Amino acid sequence: MxxxxxxxxxxxxxxxxxxxxxxxxxxxxxxxxxxxxxxxxxxxxALMAPAVAAEAAAAPAAPPEAASPEPANRIERALSELRAHVEANSDYVGMRFVQEARAMHEGRVDPRPIHGEARIEDARRMITEGLPVMPLPFRSKKRMN
Structure with a gap:
């Protein structure tokens, strides 16, 4: 690694x-x-100094647990709060977003708050067809590296 x-x-x-x-x-x-x-x-x-192993037989270190950095300013705090609200109050449906949203809009399944992924052309088509969707200003934590 x-x-x-x-x-x-x-x-x-x-x-x-x-x-x-x-x-x-x-x-x-x-x-x-x-x-x-x-x-x-x-x-x-970014530029960084190479890590040189002290012993040839030493096992590689495991990746550290990613700590959530504190938001640096008011906008980052607001986005962080929005992300927390969306993730706590809706279901992540991933790439099934278009199918799930369309099924709810057409009354085939009970409506519920969802968020997920959609291709640009699919999102535009949904908006043109009157489905109440909007892009979120962040990526889902499930899709983050």
């Missing part, structure tokens, strides 16, 4: 663990490495 110090253009610094440098590049280029603070996908490696 390789630990990288990462940063986004908005100035957020964080760490990520990857199987190899090639895996990091592949994940980053496909938009799967995102900033945990703002959700931005323009993430790159």
């Amino acid at each position: 390789i630990r990288y110090a990462l940063h986004c253009p908005d100035g957020h610094d964080f760490e990520g663990w990857f199987r190899s440098s090639d895996v990091f590049v592949q994940l980053r280029d496909s938009g799967q490495v995102t900033c945990p603070n703002c959700g931005g996908a323009k993430v790159d490696r």
